[in-house]
Amino acid sequence: xxxxxxxxxxxxxxxxxxxxxxxxxxxxxxxxxxxxxxxxxxxxxxxxxxxxxxxxxxxxxxxxxxxxxxxxxxxxxxxxxxxxxxxxxxxxxxxxxxxxxxxxxxxxxxxxxxxxxxxxxxxxxxxxxxxxxxxxxxxxxxxxxxxxxxxxxxxxxxxxxxxxxxxxxxxxxxxxxxxxxxxxxxxxxxxxxxxxxxxxxxxxxxxxxxxxxxxxxxxxxxxxxxxxxxxxxxxxxxxxxxxxxxxxxxxxxxxxxxxxx
Numbered sequence: 001x002x003x004x005x006x007x008x009x010x011x012x013x014x015x016x017x018x019x020x021x022x023x024x025x026x027x028x029x030x031x032x033x034x035x036x037x038x039x040x041x042x043x044x045x046x047x048x049x050x051x052x053x054x055x056x057x058x059x060x061x062x063x064x065x066x067x068x069x070x071x072x073x074x075x076x077x078x079x080x081x082x083x084x085x086x087x088x089x090x091x092x093x094x095x096x097x098x099x100x101x102x103x104x105x106x107x108x109x110x111x112x113x114x115x116x117x118x119x120x121x122x123x124x125x126x127x128x129x130x131x132x133x134x135x136x137x138x139x140x141x142x143x144x145x146x147x148x149x150x151x152x153x154x155x156x157x158x159x160x161x162x163x164x165x166x167x168x169x170x171x172x173x174x175x176x177x178x179x180x181x182x183x184x185x186x187x188x189x190x191x192x193x194x195x196x197x198x199x200x201x202x203x204x205x206x207x208x209x210x211x212x213x214x215x216x217x218x219x220x221x222x223x224x225x226x227x228x229x230x231x232x233x234x235x236x237x238x239x240x241x242x243x244x245x246x247x248x249x250x251x252x253x254x255x256x257x258x259x260x261x
Contacts, residue, residue, distance in 0.1 A: 001119045001202070002045055002139045003028045006038045006064065007053040007080065012104065016051070019111050026115060027139045035059050043071035046125050046139065049099065049118050054081040062093055069097050076118060078102060124202045126221035128158055132237035136221075138201045149174060149186065150193035155240055157207060157216040159249055161226060166213040173245040228253060 003026055007013050013030050020028040031038040035058055042050065050068050054061035065077045077097050079090060082104035091098055100114055127137040134155045136143045145151035152174055157165055170190075171183035178186065191209060198204050206220045218226055227233040239253060240246035 001026055001049070001124060002047045003049045003051065003115075004031060004038050004041060004047055005029075005051040006031045006035050006056070006061075007051075008032060008056045008058075009053070012053060012080070015106070016111065019115055026119065027141045033058075035064050039064070039067045039071055042068045042075060047072060047075055049076040049078060051078045051080055054079050054085065055083070062090065065094050065097070069094065073097075078114060080104065080106070119202060123205075126203055126206060128221050128223040128225075130155075130158065130223060130225040130240055131235065133242060134158075134240045136201075136203065136206075138203055143197065143201045143203070145197055147190065147193040147197070149190045150197060152243060153187075153190045153194055153214075154207070154216075155243055156245070157214055158223060158225065159240070159246065160216065161229060162216060162218045164210075164213045164215045225249075225253075 003020070005013060005016050005028060010032060013032060016028070016030075020026050029038075029041060031041075035056060038050070041047065047068075050065070052061040052064055052068075056064075061079055061081070065079070068075055068077070075097060076099040077094055078100045079085070079098070080102055085101055087101060090101065099118065102110060102114070124138050125140070127140075129135045129137065134151070136145075136151075136154065145154075153170060156170060156173055167184060167187050171178075171180070171187050174190070175183040175186050191214065194207065195204075195209065198206055203220075206217055208215050208217060224233060224236075225239070228235065235253065239250035
């Protein structure tokens with residue numbers, strides 16, 4: 001989820017940092033002295049929520065909110081203020097885009113709850129990079145995979161392009177040097193870790209896990225490989241060079257491009 005915070009007071013901006021710094025589901029940009037730059041950012045990026053101080057010297061929070069809504073009709077507005085507000089007037093001015101009004105000094109749990117609720121209601125933008133290296137991007141930010149094998153399992157599912165990958169196939173590609181029983185245990189561990197990572201970054205819908213098999217949801221993300229196989233885009237760099245099993249797919253892609261051209 002992408003968010004912006006606009007406040008002319010540095011201390012107010014800093015108050016948000018503990019709730020966004022380590023949250024992988026929130027990609028947040030802070031603006032202090034250039035609110036119009038925040039409008040341009042909202043216009044050009046898929047921003048879900050804006051936290052706006054209502055009293056600022058260059059442009060007030062309500063007018064700033066109006067401009068953001070004009071630029072991005074789906075944006076949620078959270079008004080941040082240290083003064084009592086006419087909430088009926090604000091609702092009339094901003095309509096359904098007004099999500100919350102929070103008063104300074106605000107408690108940490110209040111901010112965390114708002115971020116949590118908005119993140120749960122927001123479908124993140126997912127993009128999968130397969131050329132140059134393999135990565136999953138959530139709202140423009142590369143997801144962190146604590147487990148390298150969980151990330152590689154996701155890459156194998158992406159490579160399958162919407163077909164099921166069963167446990168034996170995964171073990172044969174990711175743990176070919178292990179005996180069958182150990183390979184199956186390692187597969188189950190990777191599945192568990194992949195589930196946890198996808199849940200953490202808000203991408204749980206990307207993979208459907210079933211008994212001893214899994215499948216990627218190709219409608220939940222954009223992907224360079226999928227575009228290329230559908231006749232879109234261009235080959236740019238090596239295909240998942242960190243994974244040895246990907247060389248076979250790369251040869252297929254190159255052959256397919258030669259035929260089509």
